[in-house]
Amino acid sequence: MNSTELKRALLADPTHLDPEQIRALEQDVDLRRYFNDALELDGWIHQAMEVPVPDDLEERLQTLNCGQAANEVPKARLSWLKGGALAASLALAVVGYQWFGHGSLPEEIIAHIQHEPASLMSDNPVDMRDLKALLADYDIRLKAPLGKVTYLTRCRVQGRSGIHMVLDTPQGRVTVFLVPDMQLDEMTEIHGDGLEGYALGLQNRFAMAIIGQTGQPLMQVERLVRDALAMQRKA
Amino acid sequence: MNKKQRYEQLVRDYGADMYRVALWLSRDPAIADDVVQEAYARAWKAIDKLKDIHAAKSWLLTIVRREHARLYERKRLETVDMDDVILEAPEDADPARRDTLRALRQAISQLDDKYRLPLVMQVFGGYSCQEIAEELDCSTSAVMTQLFRARQKLKVALTDDSDNGQGVVHELY
Numbered sequence: 589m590n591s592t593e594l595k596r597a598l599l600a601d602p603t604h605l606d607p608e609q610i611r612a613l614e615q616d617v618d619l620r621r622y623f624n625d626a627l628e629l630d631g632w633i634h635q636a637m638e639v640p641v642p643d644d645l646e647e648r649l650q651t652l653n654c655g656q657a658a659n660e661v662p663k664a665r666l667s668w669l670k671g672g673a674l675a676a677s678l679a680l681a682v683v684g685y686q687w688f689g690h691g692s693l694p695e696e697i698i699a700h701i702q703h704e705p706a707s708l709m710s711d712n713p714v715d716m717r718d719l720k721a722l723l724a725d726y727d728i729r730l731k732a733p734l735g736k737v738t739y740l741t742r743c744r745v746q747g748r749s750g751i752h753m754v755l756d757t758p759q760g761r762v763t764v765f766l767v768p769d770m771q772l773d774e775m776t777e778i779h780g781d782g783l784e785g786y787a788l789g790l791q792n793r794f795a796m797a798i799i800g801q802t803g804q805p806l807m808q809v810e811r812l813v814r815d816a817l818a819m820q821r822k823a
Numbered sequence: 824m825n826k827k828q829r830y831e832q833l834v835r836d837y838g839a840d841m842y843r844v845a846l847w848l849s850r851d852p853a854i855a856d857d858v859v860q861e862a863y864a865r866a867w868k869a870i871d872k873l874k875d876i877h878a879a880k881s882w883l884l885t886i887v888r889r890e891h892a893r894l895y896e897r898k899r900l901e902t903v904d905m906d907d908v909i910l911e912a913p914e915d916a917d918p919a920r921r922d923t924l925r926a927l928r929q930a931i932s933q934l935d936d937k938y939r940l941p942l943v944m945q946v947f948g949g950y951s952c953q954e955i956a957e958e959l960d961c962s963t964s965a966v967m968t969q970l971f972r973a974r975q976k977l978k979v980a981l982t983d984d985s986d987n988g989q990g991v992v993h994e995l996y
Contacts, residue, residue, distance in 0.1 A: 600970035604951040629978055636927035637847060637946050641839040642856070649834040649863045717917070744836070 595622055602626040603706045613709060624712045693746060693787055694778040697797050700743065700752070701763055702781060707739045707754050708761050714740040714753075722751060726768050727820045734816040745797075746770065755809060762809045763799045766817075770795040791819045829876075830867055837880050838863070840947050841887050847943045848891045850932050858894060862887040884948045885958065888940075923981065930980035938973035941966050 589597070594612055598605075602623060605613070613620050642648075691699070701707065714737040720730055722740060738761070739754035750767035763785075772789035778799055779785070785799030785806055796813065798806045824832070841862060846855035865886055873882055931939065944950045944958065952970065956963040 596971050597967060599974050600967045601945065601952050603949075626974075629974060629981065632923070632927055632981060633931070633942070633974070633977060634946055636924050636931060637843060637943075639843055639846060639928070641842050645842055645856075645859075646834055646838050649838050649860070650831060652860065652863055652867060717920075747832075747836075 591616075591619065594619060598623050599626045599629075602630050603704065605705050605709070610705065610709075620709075620711065624710055627706060627710050628712055693776060693795075693797070694780070696745060697765060697778050697785075697787070697799060698780040698783055700745070700765075701783060701799060704741075704752075707741075707752070707763065710738045710754070711756075713738060719753075723817070726751060726766065728766070729818040729820060730816060731818045732816040735812060745795075755812075757809055757812075759805050759808065760801060762804070762806060763797075764809070764813060765795075765797040765799075766790075767795040767797075768793060790814070794819055826870055829873075830870055833866060833870070833879055833883060834863065837883050840880075841883055844884060844887050844943055844947050845891055847931065847939065848888065849895055854891075854895055858887060858891045861894065862890040865890065881948055881950075884944065888944075926980050926983065927977060930977050934973055934976060938969050938976070941969050942973045945970060 589608060589612075594609065598609065598619075599622075613623055719734070719737055719740060722742065723730055725742075734755065736756040737753050738756045739752070741752045743750060743752040743765075745752075745765055745767045748767050748770055750765055750770075753764050753766075755762045755764060765787075770789075771792055772787055772795045774788075776787045777785075778787060778797060779802070782802055783799050784802040784804070785797060787795055787797035790796050796810075798810055798813070800806050800809075838859070842855055842859045845858035845862070846852060849855050849858060862883065866883060869886075873879060931942070934942065941955050941959070944955050948954075950958070952966045953963045955970075956966045959966070
């Protein structure tokens with residue numbers, strides 16, 4: 589694949605990288621810059637397409653099969669939409685890998701990272717406003733600098749919506765998952781496919797998983813995250 | 824997990840995204856609502872056929888796509904301009920960001936169907952080019968070309984908007 593073909597492929601689909609593309613990105617600074625721009629565009633596209641959804645959509649879909657046959661679904665038009673009822677806020681994060689929550693937590697975390705190789709390739713820092721907005725969605729406040737965040741997305745872990753981010757640290761890229769309403773009573777080791785880390789509970793409300801390359805020191809990152817984030821209690 | 828519980832999980836996990844898929848395919852909120860309701864009604868009837876729960880999102884997306892085609896594609900509705908409510912970005916976003924998102928949404932809604940469909944499948948289904956090609960029964964290279972051109976057009980929309988002060992995405996040619 590020549591440089592033009594590589595660029596076409598990277599722009600067309602920056603999130604599914606094959607080994608040849610990864611090798612080329614590791615060796616070519618210009619191509620890597622191009623790729624980072626393609627990833628940034630991808631992020632904007634995801635944000636733009638994540639339009640607000642009617643507030644009562646889930647309720648209406650849930651009741652489709654309760655008390656009425658499916659073929660009796662009312663065909664009511666959405667006049668309330670025209671009335672400007674769409675006040676739901678736009679989620680700023682890219683929708684990440686949707687894992688259906690099967691398998692153990694370590695297995696799921698490793699599979700999740702494997703499924704998003706692009707998460708570890710981005711060089712561009714995430715906009716601080718995006719970071720704060722996404723954290724706020726989970727009742728988390730940024731109280732101290734978190735360092736350079738190069739990847740940020742909303743994702744599902746063990747069936748729960750959470751945050752997937754990558755920090756560019758002096759020790760290398762470290763992936764952090766924050767999953768609300770998930771308690772872990774003890775530290776759980778995570779390892780596989782050249783990745784290593786652990787998951788633990790935070791303030792009896794969050795599970796946090798930290799994963800780096802095998803042998804990479806992670807304690808400093810854990811401390812950094814603990815110092816930077818304030819998990820606010822739900823009202 | 825019984826049938827009702829499985830269905831409820833499909834709604835909870837994917838209902839919002841399936842509505843968005845229907846909306847970007849139809850570019851009309853009322854049609855999107857009809858499509859997603861019909862699609863979930865079909866999903867309820869056929870849920871016993873969903874053997875691999877890991878494939879649920881892909882399965883639903885296919886139902887939504889086919890339901891949209893069945894109900895509306897042939898009617899060739901003139902719905903090029905999306906409702907202002909849908910194009911509008913949240914009020915709490917900063918002005919430059921709001922303008923950028925609005926410009927991008929407008930550009931996405933104006934993409935040809937042949938570009939917008941693979942883009943919707945890619946964004947909401949997480950499909951690779953090859954997987955989209957298999958779903959649409961066309962070649963991988965054709966899908967890659969469609970996505971490349973779609974993203975080029977969207978990049979132009981962002982570049983035009985950046986001329987108004989929002990610096991985004993620089994060199995994608």
